[in-house]
Amino acid sequence: MMKGNEAIGEAAIRAGCRFYFGYPITPQNELLEYMARKLPEVGGCFLQSESELAGASMLYGAAAAGKRVMTSSSSPGISLMQETVSYLASAELPAVIVNISRGSPGLGRITPAQSDYNQATKGGGHGDYNILVFAPASVQEMMDLTMLAYELSDQYRIPAMILGDGIVGQMMESVVLPEPVETIPEKSWAACGCQGRERNLVISAPFTDEDLIDLNRRLQEKYRVIIEREQRAEMIHTEDAEFIFVAFGIVSRLAHSVVDSLREKGCKVGMIRPQTLWPFPDDAFNRIPRAKGVLVVEMNEGQMLIDVRLALNGRVPVRHYGRGGGWVPSPDSIEAEMLKLMEEVEKNAVSL
Amino acid sequence: MQLVFNKPESLTVNPFTYCPGCSHGIAHRLVGEVIDEMQLREKIVGVSTIGCSVRCWRNFDFDIVQGAHGRGMAVATGLKRALPDQVIFTYQGDGDLAAIGMGETIHAAVRGEAITVVFINNAVFGATGGQLAPTTLPGQWTSTYPKGRDVSWTGSPINMSEILAGLPATTYIAREALTTPKNVLRAKKYMRKAFEAQTLHGGFGLVELLGSCPVNLKLKPVEALNWVEKNMIPQYPLGEFKDTGKEAAS
Amino acid sequence: MIRNYNIAGFGGQGILYLGQCLAFAGMLSGKHSTWIPSYGPEMRGGTANCMVVISSDLIRSPLVYSSDVAIILNQPSLEKYGPGVKTGGALLYVSELACPKNPLNGVNLWPIPAKAMAEELKLPMSMNMIMLGALLTIDPILSVNEAEEAIKEITPAHRSQLIEMNIRALQAGREYIEKENLAALQPARGRGGG
Known part of the structure; x- marks a missing residue:
């Protein structure tokens, strides 16, 4: 160790x-x-x-x-x-x-x-x-x-x-x-x-x-x-995922635990985990055929969010969950944010 | 036909692009001659820094690394630690070495890095157009203090050689003025000793060369040299301030 | 199999070392493990805590939000981490230095007189290892032997005289639980907790 x-x-x-x-x-x-x-x-x-x-x-x-x-x-x-x-x-x-x-x-x-x-x-x-x-x-x-x-x-x-x-x-x-x-x-x-x-x-x-x-x-x-x-990203359950987390570093591990727990509940969720932030793994966002909503989780006020939006170019609604200043999201709160996004999409109440 | 004058091998064929009367040309030639005479051309890496001499690689014909403003001695530190068997020197002006680079300068000297420093002090920021340098003389006109340097507002000129000579880890420190043929010859001798501080004694050697910047002093070349003699030398006395190599030898 | 641990006490009680022994033992047993120390302003504030996760699968979150087990060496830590123990989980605490003031429903309480035991061993700094020995006897997902190996592995060479002392304290913790016939977590369900 x-x-x-x-x-x-x-x-x-x-x-x-x-x-x-x-x-x-x-x-x-x-x-x-x-x-x-x-x-x-x-x-x-x-x-x-x-x-x-x-x-x-x-x-x-x-x-x-x-x-x-x-x-x-x-x-x-x-x-x-x-x-x-x-x-x-x-x-x-x-x-x-x-x-x-x-x-x-x-x-x-x-x-x-x-x-x-x-x-x-x-x-x-x-x-x-x-x-x-x-x-x-x-x-x-x-x-x-x-x-x-x-x-x-x-x-x-x-x-x-x-x-x-x-x-x-x-x-x-x-x-x-x-x-x-x-x-x-x-x-x-x-x-x-x-x-x-x-x-x-x-x-x-x-x-x-x-x-x-x-x-x-x-x-x-x-x-x-x-x-x-040289783009690199780990794709987690993205083949059939309808709702996708994007997270890097420590946050991706917290989000991964949420992917596990939501999958157990039958939700088709997945995650794109960029391993290179530059070059940003744009190509990964072309390989999420069933995506209906994307949630970017990061420990800042919305920085990677912009790259995700550019990569998706309006194809899928994108939400952000994050704060700056040393805040760490709990898996429970990440799950709640995803459930909120899922509900919005299902109700057709989501804009890009 | 007998060849009576030639360029040093360590200089390129490119003409100097400095202003008329500028001392950089003389200093460059001295560097070329000393490196030739010490047969260092193939094992030297020079560090150019920001100021008029940033593109000294146009004229120096050996490996050069150009660093950020003021960081010359830090870049030289990295080079020397990576290439302990090679000879590393920096070529720095007064703004670079004594204003923005003061921290790097002092700490390289504190560590006694085995490098050589050629320090050109012309009492003014040349490349940017005549602003105040830390070495500007009291009362001297600069474009940022058009009424002359008021020491109550900007402080007094700083004597780098004296300061660096006071640090225990430095090996050789000397100052000369590039004003007369006699002084230039002595400057070359000092410069060689500043290189020998590194090559013979594994220590920190620095030669400070008082030079003229006629354009920014708004003087003709000869007047500018006279100005250096009359005004700079009283503030910046000439001579060898430290030579521990000699002490070790005697 | 997964266990989330919160380990907390005063600085100087060997909290981080306890956690490292546990995490290393987890690794030696062929499981995945993570260890995160408290760092930051708290480092200077006199309290120390660390989070350990041991799992037979790849560990997602190394951060522990609610714990399966809390090991507590002082009162402020008990108040901070006690309520975070899951229902059915275990709270081990040094009984002379901490005491639950509020009921902790569904949590198995394990008061351990580690201070007196350490004094008896003439190893006053060994409360951490006594608690670890007790833990691995109560919840034997790892063996005490694996913890001994971990101690040997992570103790720096210049402090090798501590290895033997730490192992003695570890054994004392194990013996205490065995002697009190308090073996295994499951049968103990319903103990304490108010």
Whole structure:
């Protein structure tokens, strides 16, 4: 058994990450401390930075050198790191950033929340860019999606984020440890001294106006490929489901228990559980042929809701159940919301 | 025909795009010469930061990583930790190093990162058009304080070399002015020692170069150099502030 | 088979460790298990609690809303978590440190004099393990042996001297229930609860 936060650290090391830079903030300190203990054992480097600004830039430097790197924080610290995330996107550097998010805005409280959905999935910093965003719902997925994050981040030269919450970060659960990665892909673009080759530049400030427009075009082309190939979602009883939950992270587990209990009562309910939040699994919403109503449950005021609405494009009525600020819905209340939606639809009293 | 003057191998053939009379050209050439002479071109990674010199990779012919504004030494820290056998240096202006990047600067020096810093101090924000820098002199005209720097309102200029020399983990700190051929030659010597602080002693080396920004000072190039001599040097005295490598050797 | 546990008491009583032993033992027995500590402001407030779920199937919610079993080591926790025990569930509490003030209908009450027992063992910090030994004797979905294995597994190397002490306390909890002839949850239905 492992804590979710530690599982991320273990997976990172197994994925070949040897460089961690970060600044303490609850509720993700177990990850920082895990890396502080474990990285020296495998010849890696742990460095506690003077701020999230500096930590993210250290990450940028080590990523530019071609290494697998990690930093982690929680919501207010992630806001500070957005400066570098935009640079990483522009310089097309792979890096894995972990956000064990908390109740916000402002300092907020360390209670679990999903209020950073928009920040994570719509770029977060300045500019037309996206990063991969993974939403683990279990400790096992903390490991598996971290391994995947490194693989895809390298493959596409794009930053990746693990977006968790305090519950998944703090909980312990049994895990099957993934096999360590044997070989990390060669990075011919890395800035590590130009012996025997032309020099490499890792830059985010092209020299001409046209160069920057070209960079943007190239990024968008890459994003299109990723959207096409890398959407991931778990489909639960969606083949015959008439009413469908959409939930990610810890909320999906609460909603899953409601799917079980409503199925026992004979209700045809199911769930789409996005595992990637960017790219958002739009395609999953084309595979719910019998859907009459969709209930988005999230620990925020309606952020994923917008992506669900876009994916459905008016085909099915969508309702939202959620609050920000560190509120966790109980399975009973989730069930009640679904029953309400079902009743509205049956009475034909529902609008889009 | 005898070749009497050539560009260093560590510089590209691209012409400098700096303003007439700007000191960056001299500083760039010194960097190129020192890297050539120390035979570091193939094992160096430079960090460019935000300001006039953000695109110094146009002129430096080796691996470059461009960081965010002020974060040069944090980027260099990541690079050095990842590439302990390579030579890492940053090229930073006064706004970058001493205003927005003060935290990163101080903490890299506190850790004694084995990096080299080439610090260009011209007492003004150049790239953005002549605004107040932390190093702006009392009474000096800037576009944000057109009546001159009033120290009761904006504080006093900050002497970075003296501050960094006071930190126990730094190895080599020196300041020179790029005003006269004699000073330029001494600047090159100091710059080499700032690199040697890293390559010979595994420590933090910094050379601060007082330069001129004629456009923003609204002076002709020669007048601007005279202004540096007359006004900047009294505030920013020249010389070596720290050389623990020498102390270790003697 | 599924069990939802709330475990609560003062900080320093080994509440989180108790929960971890239980969850680990669940894993060692081949079941699924989850453990969530209280974290947040409460961490600093002197109280500690954790939620454990053990199930033969994949666990959906690791959060415990109503519990099959509550293990309580102080009065404030009893007041907070006692009412959340399901009908037919069990409430184990340290009888010297907590006492139900209001009737808890349909809940099996198990007062355990763990404080006196710990003092008798000369292991004053071992109330948590006594309660765990008692729990696994009352509701033997896991064996005490599995709990012993869990203790060995999760106790850090630099505190290995605690393993033997913890196992002794665990056994004391088991013996107390056996001696009092209070074995098994089912026959005890109707006890207590007012």
